[in-house]
Structure formats: structure tokens, C-alpha cells
Amino acid sequence: MRILLVEDDSLAGELLVSHLKKRCYTVDLAIDGQVGFELANQWSYNLIVLDVQLPKLDGLSVCRQLRGQGCETPILMLTARDASDDVVTGLDAGADDYVTKPCDPAQLTARIRSLLRRGQQPLSLPTLCWGDLSLHLDSAEVFYQTTKVPLTAKEYTLLAYFLRHPQRVFSRCALIDRLWPMDESPSDATVTNLVKDLRRKLKNAGLVEDVIETVYGLGYRLEAAPPTSQLQDEDTSRLEPTAEQVIFERFRASLGERIAQVDGALAAFQSGALGVQQRQNAITEAHQLAGTLGMFGANPATDLMKTIEQLLMCAERGEAQLAQAGQLRVALQDVPSAFQCPPWP
The missing domain is CATH 1.10.10.10 (Winged helix-like DNA-binding domain superfamily/Winged helix DNA-binding domain)
Structure with missing residues (x-):
């Protein structure tokens, strides 16, 4: 089974690719909507996993354009947005299913299996x-x-x-x-x-x-199947780190710098010096961190990043928002120390 994954967060994308490859799917990863759209037109896929917030061409537009030109490949929308209106918009755009980040990779794989079974004859034997x-x-x-x-x-x-x-x-x-x-x-x-x-x-x-x-x-x-034969058991064990553990360590190593970028934007918000580009960069960073932290099981940190994203997207800058920014900056400092061990053995 061949899957196209369109995800702009490189670490989250690598984590999902690793998880799916371990389950013997062939996966192509695109980091923006335009490349994802082009790949979907050039190759034959059994399933497309599509993030909504993508650079160059957003996921909803990719989905609408693919459906508009007759593409019938199942599409699973994957995003940190969880508002009911966003779910309805995604399904109306032509998506077959909608999964909200953060999501457990095992649950995501189950949804993928479910979509791949639709419209196919069930397997006669497992x-x-x-x-x-x-x-x-x-x-x-x-x-x-x-x-x-x-x-x-x-x-x-x-x-x-x-x-x-x-x-x-x-x-x-x-x-x-x-x-x-x-x-x-x-x-x-x-x-x-x-x-x-x-x-x-x-x-x-x-x-x-x-x-x-x-x-x-x-x-x-x-070859033609042979007659049956007999043999003894063999036990094999591996002590090498898994791909997920390697990705976790890379993410953990970059976490301090990424949090500093978000904290810098909150400090600029408090002082009134937050520029348009810095604001947008911090919103993107908080959005991606929310999704990746959730995939690693850090749900409180995910909620924190979602709150920061919403604050930075807000046009208001009153006393309540300034006080909230200060509280969020304090909470940010605890994230790296609480994120030391991967959720998997």
C-alpha cells in the first residue's frame, strides 16, 4: 500500500513516516501543499494523509482541487484544528475522514486501515x-x-x-x-x-x-508452494534504538530553541514590539509544536501551545491578554524539563 503524507512539520512527518513504514506501508512525504498536489497527480496512491495548514497551498485547497479533477483516492485530513466548523469544512472539501492532532500514531494507523478497507473486498484470510x-x-x-x-x-x-x-x-x-x-x-x-x-x-x-x-x-x-516440513524455534532480539526514539531525541534537542522563539514573540507582544513576521513565525511554531508534542503524548504542553497560538492570532492587546502572555511565558519554561523520556519503550 502506497501512502502520500503531506505535512509541513518535518519532525512530525518523519515520526509518522517511521510509524507507517514499520507497518509496511510505502510512504512519500511532501512538506508543502503544492508539492503534495503535484505528487498526487503524478503517482498512484492508495491513501492521502493531508494536513490542513500548509505553506504554498493549504490542505483544503489541495483536497478541493483533487476532487475537482476526479481524484477518488481516500483523503484523511490531519490537523491541530479541532473546531466543529473546521471538521465540516474539511469533509465538505472532499475528505473521507478527519483526525485532530495531537493523535496517537496507533489510532491514526487504525483510521488509515479503516479508510483503505472502504470500497475494497475484505481479505479472505488474515x-x-x-x-x-x-x-x-x-x-x-x-x-x-x-x-x-x-x-x-x-x-x-x-x-x-x-x-x-x-x-x-x-x-x-x-x-x-x-x-x-x-x-x-x-x-x-x-x-x-x-x-x-x-x-x-x-x-x-x-x-x-x-x-x-x-x-x-x-x-x-x-515459486509454486512446496509440501510442509518441520523445523525448530529461533529467538531474535534487537537492542538498537528505534527510529521513533531517534526522532524523539532530535526533537528534544531542538525543543529549547523552538520554545525560545515562541517566548521571544510573547515578550515582544507584552512590550508592544511584536512585528507581523515574528508573530506569524511564532504562530506557525506553536501550531507545529502542538501537533508534535501531542504525538509524543505530552498533552499538557500541547494545550499550552494551542493557547499561545490562539493568543498570538488575537488582534486584541488589553490587560487580560498581557497578563495571559506573562502566565504563558512562565509555563513555557517547564516544558523542556517535563519532556525527557519518549512515550515508547
């Missing part, structure tokens, strides 16, 4: 089998008899693709088009090595027969 080899779609795990086969996301996706299309021959170019995102340009040798790695891991698990046959001059296809 497991794809080839002799004693079984690929479990629900858990994204592969077993040979009772032995778990440790595959990378790309190896899993390749195996699943062949199991879904038995007896079909796929060239290396066809596999690249279906299994790699647009911003990656692997060579034919990359596909060859991926097939070799998959074969090697299956053999290490005890599978003697080749699952994937080389059709010389054409590409690869799934």
Missing part, C-alpha cells in the same frame, strides 16, 4: 501462506512453522507483495515503483540484493526451497 511459511497481515510478522523470521520492513513488504500476486512475474523496475517511495531512487542492484537478503533469512530459518524464482531476462516471481 494470513498469507506458502507451504509452512506464513505471513501475518495483522501483526506484520513472518513465521516458518513456529520459527519467527526476523525481516526488515522492506523485506516483509517484498515477500507480502509476491504472496499477494502468485505466478506473476515482476521486473526490477516494477518492484521499485511499488515498494519504494518517490524520493528514493534505488538501482536494479538494490532489488537484487533485497531478494538475496530475503532468501538468505528464509534459509536461515530452515526453509530449504527458494520462495522467489529468478526468471532470467524478465525479473522474479513466486
Whole structure:
């Protein structure tokens, strides 16, 4: 399944891409609405996840233009806006579903699965089998008899693709088009090595027969399924940091500087020296921080950023707003110290 994610917050986008790739989706990431619109026209996607507040072309406009030219790809709107009018506007623009940030990535994935199921025939089996080899779609795990086969996301996706299309021959170019995102340009040798790695891991698990046959001059296809066989269990563990943990550390490292930018705008608001550009930059920063902090489970900090965004968007600058700005600046100082550990193990 190929997904287009249009999200201008690079860290939030990377976090979602990592989460979706672990569930064996192929994901293209666009950081503004214009690029997202162009990609949606150039490539065939199973789903588009679209933020509303985007530079160059906002998400609602992207959605309307795609629907206006006959695009039927399911669209999931993803935004920090939670007002009922915004929800109605998004759905009226042609979106199929609307998720408010901050959202738990697991819940977002469930909504994505639900959208992908719409208009499709339900799967007859939750497991794809080839002799004693079984690929479990629900858990994204592969077993040979009772032995778990440790595959990378790309190896899993390749195996699943062949199991879904038995007896079909796929060239290396066809596999690249279906299994790699647009911003990656692997060579034919990359596909060859991926097939070799998959074969090697299956053999290490005890599978003697080749699952994937080389059709010389054409590409690869799934071999005919063999009779059943027996093998023992194997246990594999990984202690390397996950992609989510790496992204968390990058976000945490940048958090102090980003909060300082918002705090500087609040200080300028108090003194009456807040310029148009500084105001807009701080509004954008607070909006993006609200979404990313929420994805990491920091809900109080998310609410704080939403309040700051609303204050800076307000045209009034009376005593109440000045007092609120002071309170928000105090609350901002506690965010970095309270945000030390990722929400996942």
C-alpha cells in the first residue's frame, strides 16, 4: 500500500513516516501543499494523509482541487484544528475522514486501515501462506512453522507483495515503483540484493526451497508452494534504538530553541514590539509544536501551545491578554524539563 503524507512539520512527518513504514506501508512525504498536489497527480496512491495548514497551498485547497479533477483516492485530513466548523469544512472539501492532532500514531494507523478497507473486498484470510511459511497481515510478522523470521520492513513488504500476486512475474523496475517511495531512487542492484537478503533469512530459518524464482531476462516471481516440513524455534532480539526514539531525541534537542522563539514573540507582544513576521513565525511554531508534542503524548504542553497560538492570532492587546502572555511565558519554561523520556519503550 502506497501512502502520500503531506505535512509541513518535518519532525512530525518523519515520526509518522517511521510509524507507517514499520507497518509496511510505502510512504512519500511532501512538506508543502503544492508539492503534495503535484505528487498526487503524478503517482498512484492508495491513501492521502493531508494536513490542513500548509505553506504554498493549504490542505483544503489541495483536497478541493483533487476532487475537482476526479481524484477518488481516500483523503484523511490531519490537523491541530479541532473546531466543529473546521471538521465540516474539511469533509465538505472532499475528505473521507478527519483526525485532530495531537493523535496517537496507533489510532491514526487504525483510521488509515479503516479508510483503505472502504470500497475494497475484505481479505479472505488474515494470513498469507506458502507451504509452512506464513505471513501475518495483522501483526506484520513472518513465521516458518513456529520459527519467527526476523525481516526488515522492506523485506516483509517484498515477500507480502509476491504472496499477494502468485505466478506473476515482476521486473526490477516494477518492484521499485511499488515498494519504494518517490524520493528514493534505488538501482536494479538494490532489488537484487533485497531478494538475496530475503532468501538468505528464509534459509536461515530452515526453509530449504527458494520462495522467489529468478526468471532470467524478465525479473522474479513466486515459486509454486512446496509440501510442509518441520523445523525448530529461533529467538531474535534487537537492542538498537528505534527510529521513533531517534526522532524523539532530535526533537528534544531542538525543543529549547523552538520554545525560545515562541517566548521571544510573547515578550515582544507584552512590550508592544511584536512585528507581523515574528508573530506569524511564532504562530506557525506553536501550531507545529502542538501537533508534535501531542504525538509524543505530552498533552499538557500541547494545550499550552494551542493557547499561545490562539493568543498570538488575537488582534486584541488589553490587560487580560498581557497578563495571559506573562502566565504563558512562565509555563513555557517547564516544558523542556517535563519532556525527557519518549512515550515508547
